[in-house]
Amino acid sequence: MHDTSTDAASVRRLGLTIALVSAFAFGGSGPAAKPLIEAGLEPLHVTWLRVAGAAVATLPLAWRHRDLLRRRPGLLAGFGLLAVAGVQACYFAAISRIPVGVALLIEYLAPALVLGWVRFVQRRPVTRAAAVGVVLAVGGLACVVEVWKGMAFDAVGLLLALGAACCQVGYFVLSDHGTDDGDDGGAPDPYGVIAYGLLIGALILTVVARPWTMDWSVLAGDASLDGTSVPAYALLAWIVLIATVAAYLTGVVSIRRLSPQVAGVVACLEAVIATGLAWVLLGEHLSAPQVAGGAVVLVGAFIAQSSAPKPAAPEPVAGGTGSGAAAVEDGLPAGRGTP
Template identity: 85%
Template structure:
């Protein structure tokens, strides 16, 4: 007997969720191509990171005030989110793209789902599926093509290590996201509040490290070169803060709430493709055929690893609780990314 078609309102909601998830992936993917001209114009990567996080924290301050109860209920989660998912990922990623192409840096960062499986298997000592292991092998093999190991690591080694550091910070975020996912007493933290406070914590941490008072502020008032085309520095900064951070994080949360975390995470994998395409068009960073093939392998491996990762049993639904848990939010808010 054929299954009944889902109600039209559910189909529309899912279509809207997919569109929002694609918008989030595009917004995240545009951070690197917009940030690199500022870095090449004279801004330190750490200062660009601080501008991005501090600007986004200022914009989302009303959301932080609305969810101020999280400071009492989940202080450790907020601190970890700010340290790893915001400050660590962004600092490592922007430092990496100052030395290696944007697409390569982001593809290396997409090793995170495979690294999470290593944490699950060897630290938590939980079994992983054969499909997940295949995903890890594909991701590592694809990474070998991206960095062209046969040419003796032609890319800057420090840049590669920084990109790998961004991937490791993503692992820390995924691990943190798992904490509290089984809270079935209505205290599960709202991901919007976690994002807002993560940006605030990240901004405070980066202020201590980046020392923005020593920044070349004049760079923002001049034009930056984007593959030979002059673009106002303030326009690039506005894109990074408003689109590639605030809009990207919030649309990511909305997409997870309308879709399942797994579906939203799979769509978010397109971020690497979008970033690579934008860097190709806007920055003239062309990748060779083996690198493109390797990037596809990395994304395929990440997708398989993500979908095959063991998940804890779902808690009983609680009336009024957030629809999306942290694990789902983490999948759509990488880099993020970026």
């Protein structure tokens, strides 16, 4: 007799493994992008290169799901503006001024901010545990930025990282609106949403970043990883193919094998991975209070997102980012964004 419980456990283990791969891929974007910024590229130009390269790579997916342009133009536009262009532009601009780990940990306030949206905008009740999660996240953030040092931290960098968190909130809200079947029937395919989000994000960033003003010669030279020279084009290839295309797609695959909530929790490891990679590759050492504060931010984000009231979702196989750490609905990828 076929053991369905064994099959379910195998699917779950595979899903957890793929979710960890996605978190690692997303977490590697900041440590790879910062050397390019320090080599002479503007943060917006690095963002444009990342998104435009990924958009080209996912063109076959966009063509396959071209019906989404007619069915869900608003969802695609919002996803491209917030989840792709907004999150990544703010994040890359932030890491040009503050450490990668600090920027990403601040971005991970997004699950707590979502609770504020639910409570004060949608006027829905939130659990006491969710409120505790928000308090923990804010307290942990205070340790991460070491507020007892006054304005020793970069206020602009902090605001940019908070901007990335706010764009993540918009992403989660869009994810919630993407769960229904719409007038034409059929929930949006996550791969199509990703592909068109990247295309629309690339168009928006082309206007904002003006890539024709970029110093393209930087890509032909080397960048420094804590004193070690690495070809700039190799770092760019990693950012486009691994930290964007592979990260988004593995995020979707993982959510198809896990519940959105579980996949979102695993995505929280992105912040830990990014901080660890920045420590090893860039020499960005955080102080003990910052490390402790980062752990508290992650715990608070975990409690907040796992306690948030959620609408009923379809079976996980119906569908499920990188750079995020909150639950998503019906096929849209966890986290991301990042970043």
